[in-house]
Each structure stands twice: as structure tokens, then as C-alpha cells.
Amino acid sequence: MSRHRKNNKRxxxxxxxxxxxxxxxxxxxxxxxxxxxxxxxxxxxxxxxxSDVHFMQDSPNTTFKMIGEAPRLLDDAIEQINExxxxxxxxxxxxxxxxxxxxxxxxxxxxxxxxxxxxxxxFGNHDRCVGGYLTTLVYLDIVRNSNPDFKFKKSxxxxxxxxxxxxxxxxxxxxxEITSNGYIDxxxxxxxxxxxxxxxxxxxxxxxxxxxxxxxxxxxxxxxNASALKQLIESYSNPIGVFQGHYHAAKITQHDNVLYxxxxxxxxxxxxxxxxxxxxxxxxxxxxFEWKETREKTIQKMAKIMAFSGSIYSxxxxxxxxxxxxxx
Numbered sequence: 001m002s003r004h005r006k007n008n009k010r011x012x013x014x015x016x017x018x019x020x021x022x023x024x025x026x027x028x029x030x031x032x033x034x035x036x037x038x039x040x041x042x043x044x045x046x047x048x049x050x051s052d053v054h055f056m057q058d059s060p061n062t063t064f065k066m067i068g069e070a071p072r073l074l075d076d077a078i079e080q081i082n083e084x085x086x087x088x089x090x091x092x093x094x095x096x097x098x099x100x101x102x103x104x105x106x107x108x109x110x111x112x113x114x115x116x117x118x119x120x121x122x123f124g125n126h127d128r129c130v131g132g133y134l135t136t137l138v139y140l141d142i143v144r145n146s147n148p149d150f151k152f153k154k155s156x157x158x159x160x161x162x163x164x165x166x167x168x169x170x171x172x173x174x175x176x177e178i179t180s181n182g183y184i185d186x187x188x189x190x191x192x193x194x195x196x197x198x199x200x201x202x203x204x205x206x207x208x209x210x211x212x213x214x215x216x217x218x219x220x221x222x223x224x225n226a227s228a229l230k231q232l233i234e235s236y237s238n239p240i241g242v243f244q245g246h247y248h249a250a251k252i253t254q255h256d257n258v259l260y261x262x263x264x265x266x267x268x269x270x271x272x273x274x275x276x277x278x279x280x281x282x283x284x285x286x287x288x289f290e291w292k293e294t295r296e297k298t299i300q301k302m303a304k305i306m307a308f309s310g311s312i313y314s315x316x317x318x319x320x321x322x323x324x325x326x327x328x
Contacts, residue, residue, distance in 0.1 A: 043280040045165050045203075048081045048090040048292075050273040051245030052265030054098040054126060055108040064306060065267045067098055069299045073266050074111050076294050077273055082116045084275065088161050089117055089149075091169075093245035093263065094124025094209025100134040102142065109146045118149035120159075123173045124209040124246065125180055136175070156188055158195050164280060166199040168192065170208040172223055182210025182223035182246070189232065196236050203278060203285055204240045206233070211244035213260040215251030215319075216312060234258055239285040239326040241278075250315035252289065257326050259287060262319075269303035270314040271296070284327050291320035 053074050054067055061068040081090055092112075097104040105127075112119055121143070128134060136155050143150050155171035170192065172182040184192075196204065210223045212230050223229070233240060240258045248265035250272070264272045271294040279286040294300055304310050314320070 043164070045162050045278045045280075046084070046087050046276065047161075047205075048084075048087055048273060048275050049093060049207075049243050049261075049263050050077055050081075050090065050266055051093040051209075051263045052095045052124070052248055052267055053092065053108070054095050054265070054267040055111075056098045056104060057107050059098070061302075061306070064308075065098075065265075066271070066299055066303050066306075067267060069296070070098070070267050071111065072296055073271060073294055073299060074108075075114075076296050077266055077292075078111060078114050080292055080295070081273075081275070082114070087117050087275070090115055090119040091167075091207055091243075092119070092121040093207050093243060094122050094173075095126040095245065095265075096121055096124065098126050098267075100126065100128050100139075102134050102138065105134060105139065105142055109142070113146065119147065120150060120167075120169060120207075122169050122207050122209050122245075123155050123171050125173050125182075128173060128175055156191065164202055165278075166195070166202045166204045168195050168204060168206045170206060172208050172210045172229075180221045180246075182208075182221075183225055184223070184229050189228065192229075193232060196232070200236065200238055202238060203280060204236075204238060205278075206240065206242045208242075208244055210246045211260070211262050212242055213244075213251075213253050213255075213262075215247050215249040215262040215315070218247065221246060239328065241276075241287060249313045250291075250319040252315075252319050252322070252324065254324060254326075259324055259326065261289075264313060264315075266294070268313065269300065269307040269310050271300045271303055272314075272320075282328075284325050287324045287326070289320070289322050289324070 054065055055070045056067045059067045097108055158168045161167055172184045174183050212226050214222055237257055243261045245263055247262055248268050249262055250264045251262040253260045263274050264270050273292050275290040275292055277288040
């Protein structure tokens, strides 16, 4: 074979080898990109937490709460939440309404029906036991009939929003006396233990109204058996976020693998809520907190004037927005 023909053969072989290698590289790159996108989609969770709306129709403001402006504040929060296109769910951590009347709950629901994602709630003390006759079963029936994503028949429940995540909603409201204190009964504690036992490999998100860890001391508002609940939660080693309301104050406290997150009220200063993004990695979980204030600035200014101490309720910068890591 002549040298010219040998060179042509080598050139052809070289060309096809480069073409094959390029094709393989392209396919591997595409597979890696798809894998990263799939991992990102399944590993991350994003939700909005709104607390203490205290919705009322045609009611005057009080010395502390902008109840007369609650519908406007709620509509603004819903509008802001809907501007995101990647929020998995919204949850209200108690006191959706200010007085426990059926007409107030039915007036509240058309506002939240505008949310573009599933929504859930935990009971607050104002939802059932303050000045009204709205029972637990009636409340749940009304919400179920309005909200196709809410299928629960008990005041405490759990669901899986995504693989490797467990959401647990607790009911720590006392209904046999008029009080702002909270309590978790033994039946619910046993149920919670079973839920946590079955979720040791998951990221667990617990939502309730009365906080386990207070943002500030308030004997008339605290949970009476908070130490028992705290001890149970902290006996597990997987990443756990505990999201609370009731005190109208922002505070984030980390105890090893557990984050205790108290969130502000929508109805009183600072008239804010949270958007939380959770990223799940092999060796850690990252909680990214985004602070969202109302765009109703005139209402917010009035609320600040009425607040006893704005800094108590708004917290420090680290209690508002920030990134917290929990090791696995």
C-alpha cells in the first residue's frame, strides 16, 4: 500500500475517532446535566410560612394588631407568594382568623383560594377558643370543602411534600379553657413519636402555633409542657426544622440538628412572613430564610407606632434572613 493511501486511511480513522469521542463526551455531558437538574429538583423544597393573620371583616384596629387592615395585608402576602414559580406549598401557623366564628373563616377562605400552590394550616388559639363557637370538626369540614389539597380529618396530621421530606403539623391549642397557653396531650405525643420514628432518614419540618422555644419569655403565652416536646424532638439526629407563631416575633435558634424558627405576625409589626428554601446535600442540609415584609407601607408604619417595641418583634438580622446549615 502506498504511503499516500496509508495517510488517507489514518486521517479517516482519526476523523471518526474524534467524531465518536465528541459524541460520547456530548452524551455524558447531557447525562450529567440532566442528573444535576433532576437532583436539584428532587433535593430542594421551598415553602412560605405565614403566621397570625387574625383575619376579620369590618373590624377596627386594636392597640396592637392592625385587624382592620388584615384583609389587605393578607391579599398582599398572597400576591407576593404567587410571584414565585417554585414554591411547593404555603402554610399558616395559626390564628388565621381573630374570632372563632364560622362567617369569619368563610370570609377568609376566598382570599387564600387565590394561592397558586397547595396550602395548609395549624390551629391557633384565636381559631377556636376565643370569643366564638367554631368547633374543631366544623372548622376542618369548612376548610376541606374549600381546599382540595387539604384532606385531613384531625387537627394534627402529616404529609410528604417531596421524597426525603416529612411535614408534621401539630395542634397545641388548649380548648377546654380560655387561655393563650399551649399544651400537647399524651395521645398526640405518642403519635408524633411514631411519625418521627418512621422518618429518621428524612428532613422533618414541624409546624405549630405555640412555640417550643420562646422568642422571648411570656408566661401567659408559653407552652406548658414545652420541655417534654423539646426533649422528644431533640432525641432524633436527622435534620429537623420547627416552625412556630403566636408571639408575633422573629427568632431563629439552632440546637445541634434542630432549628427552632419563630415567625412574625402578618397583622402586627413588622407585618412580615417567610419564604424558606431547603437544599438537601449528601452531608448537610441548608436552610435559606428569606424575609418578606408587606408592601402596604402605610399600614406597616402605623403598626410600628402601635407596637410596644418594634425590635422585639422584628428580631435581629439573623432572625430574619440568613443561611443555616445542619450536618447529617
